[in-house]
Amino acid sequence: MADRLESLSDRELEATLVAVGRDLAFPEIPDLAAAVVRRLEEEPVRAPVLERAAQVLGFRRPGRRLALALAAVLILGGAAVAGGLLVRGVRILIAPETTTPPPSPTVSGPIGGTLFLGDEVTLAQARQQVDFEVVVPTAAGLPEPVAYVDDDPSGGRVSLVYPAGPALPRTSETGVGMLVMEFRARIDVPFLEKVVHEAERVEEVEVGGTPAYWIEGEHTVFYLDELGQPVEERSRLAGNTLLWQRGQVTFRLESALSKEEAIRIAESMR
Amino acid sequence: MEGRPLEDAELIERARRGDTGSYGELVRRYQEVAVRTAYVVAGNAADAEEAAQEAFVKAYRALVRFRGDAPFRPWLLAIVANEARNRRRAAGRQAALALRVSERDRPSGDAAPSPEEAVLGTEERELLLAAVNRMGESDRMVIAYRFFLDLSERETAEALGVPPGTVKSRLSRALRRLRARLAADRAGEGAGGG
Numbered sequence: 001m002a003d004r005l006e007s008l009s010d011r012e013l014e015a016t017l018v019a020v021g022r023d024l025a026f027p028e029i030p031d032l033a034a035a036v037v038r039r040l041e042e043e044p045v046r047a048p049v050l051e052r053a054a055q056v057l058g059f060r061r062p063g064r065r066l067a068l069a070l071a072a073v074l075i076l077g078g079a080a081v082a083g084g085l086l087v088r089g090v091r092i093l094i095a096p097e098t099t100t101p102p103p104s105p106t107v108s109g110p111i112g113g114t115l116f117l118g119d120e121v122t123l124a125q126a127r128q129q130v131d132f133e134v135v136v137p138t139a140a141g142l143p144e145p146v147a148y149v150d151d152d153p154s155g156g157r158v159s160l161v162y163p164a165g166p167a168l169p170r171t172s173e174t175g176v177g178m179l180v181m182e183f184r185a186r187i188d189v190p191f192l193e194k195v196v197h198e199a200e201r202v203e204e205v206e207v208g209g210t211p212a213y214w215i216e217g218e219h220t221v222f223y224l225d226e227l228g229q230p231v232e233e234r235s236r237l238a239g240n241t242l243l244w245q246r247g248q249v250t251f252r253l254e255s256a257l258s259k260e261e262a263i264r265i266a267e268s269m270r
Numbered sequence: 271m272e273g274r275p276l277e278d279a280e281l282i283e284r285a286r287r288g289d290t291g292s293y294g295e296l297v298r299r300y301q302e303v304a305v306r307t308a309y310v311v312a313g314n315a316a317d318a319e320e321a322a323q324e325a326f327v328k329a330y331r332a333l334v335r336f337r338g339d340a341p342f343r344p345w346l347l348a349i350v351a352n353e354a355r356n357r358r359r360a361a362g363r364q365a366a367l368a369l370r371v372s373e374r375d376r377p378s379g380d381a382a383p384s385p386e387e388a389v390l391g392t393e394e395r396e397l398l399l400a401a402v403n404r405m406g407e408s409d410r411m412v413i414a415y416r417f418f419l420d421l422s423e424r425e426t427a428e429a430l431g432v433p434p435g436t437v438k439s440r441l442s443r444a445l446r447r448l449r450a451r452l453a454a455d456r457a458g459e460g461a462g463g464g
Contacts, residue, residue, distance in 0.1 A: 003456060004394060005394055005397060005398060005452050006449065006452050006453055006456065010445065013445060013448075013449075014417060014445075016394075016395065016398060017398070017402075017413060017417035017418070018417050018418075019395060020369070020395050020398055020399050020402070020417075020418070021414075021417050021418030021419070021420075023369045023370055023395065024309075024367055024368070024369060024370070024399075024418060025367070025368045025369060025370045026305070026306050026309055027305055027309055027315030027318050027319060028315075029301060029302045029305055030301070030305070030319055031298070031301070032297050032301045032304075032305075032319075032322060032323050032326060033294040033295070033297040033298045033301070034294070035323055036293070036294065036297050036323060036326045036327055036330075037290045037291065037293065037294040037297075039323075039327050040290045040293065040327065040330055041290055043327075116359050118406060118407065118408060119405075119406030119407070119408055119409060120406070149408075150407070150408065151407075151408045151411075151430055151431065151432060
């Protein structure tokens with residue numbers, strides 16, 4: 001059976017995919033117009049970040065009290081930026097509530113395969129698929145990472161997943177010792193937002209002489225896409241995060257390492 | 271409404287001025303491709319419908335940022351895919367597309383097969399879809415936009431948020447990986463007897 005599939009020409013394979021598409025069990029198409037128009041007329045326009053943050057915090061229809069709390073959060077975030085520290089495209093929000101991260105599914109496969117990081121690739125393939133120069137930690141003693149690439153956000157994102165071992169203590173994600181993500185943030189657009197819970201610590205540090213954030217504990221990340229709509233990123237390792245930038249590229253390193261160790265690895269990236 | 275259907279641009283302009291009825295017309299125009307796109311990303315009907323509805327609401331609120339000269343459909347689909355992806359990630363599962371039951375149950379050798387069916391039977395299409403289901407999202411989406419949803423290369427680029435020139439190479443890379451997966455499946459089939 002499958003051998004016939006393999007022997008198809010490109011043209012035949014494409015024609016077969018079109019045929020598969022015609023036979024897909026697409027849902028019945030409901031009339032969405034009435035419901036959409038009703039919602040537009042009933043729901044007042046809210047700032048999208050507020051709306052999304054409210055959902056993350058478990059409020060599907062944020063009430064006035066929560067809206068006020070979140071407004072305070074946004075002002076706090078602004079104060080951090082006004083305080084003179086700005087990692088390109090990163091804004092930090094202090095959130096008043098704690099969320100429960102969704103359980104990570106148990107699937108066998110390569111390390112980091114359940115973290116929704118995109119396609120597993122070789123480092124060379126990753127370099128071809130993104131619009132920026134990919135750098136990797138060169139600190140001694142690190143194991144080989146598994147690389148993933150995603151189209152999202154625009155310009156691409158590379159994730160390097162390092163197994164736990166002598167150099168890297170274990171995190172909440174089975175077998176994973178460190179996760180490094182690289183993506184290009186756009187100038188003048190707050191691109192990445194973090195909701196940090198009150199119990200956690202945010203510290204202003206430096207990586208290679210440029211400002212960086214050190215965040216301890218779990219958090220939720222928002223990427224702002226080209227429409228300014230926040231895309232939620234669930235906490236992946238529930239560890240500590242270092243956020244910094246070099247040129248137009250923003251980096252995020254998650255691990256159970258100490259602040260000093262994380263900074264040392266970050267500074268070794270080239 | 272007048273005799274001839276309004277252009278998207280006119281409906282968008284009216285919607286921007288707060289005419290929700292005109293926006294409703296745009297929703298009806300694109301709800302089919304929106305729900306289908308959401309289904310490809312999320313892999314189930316309930317999530318697909320919810321994601322499409324949510325995306326239409328968000329797109330309305332983002333209309334101020336929409337470039338008037340750009341096509342509406344791929345811009346909308348980027349929002350739809352995003353919504354569907356958030357739902358799938360929250361649920362922590364992979365999307366698994368399925369063929370219609372009527373197709374699956376149709377005995378082979380049925381009357382009047384289409385030209386593609388002459389090439390391949392239902393069982394082989396099932397195998398092909400199973401391989402597509404296990405691909406990474408960027409590969410699956412470029413295949414889905416071009417072959418399942420019949421978007422042009424240009425629209426596919428817009429919907430994926432990638433430069434137009436890269437769609438061809440992304441697609442051929444995805445098809446190469448699909449072939450590799452089929453070969454791996456066959457090796458597995460031989461070894462496991464399933």
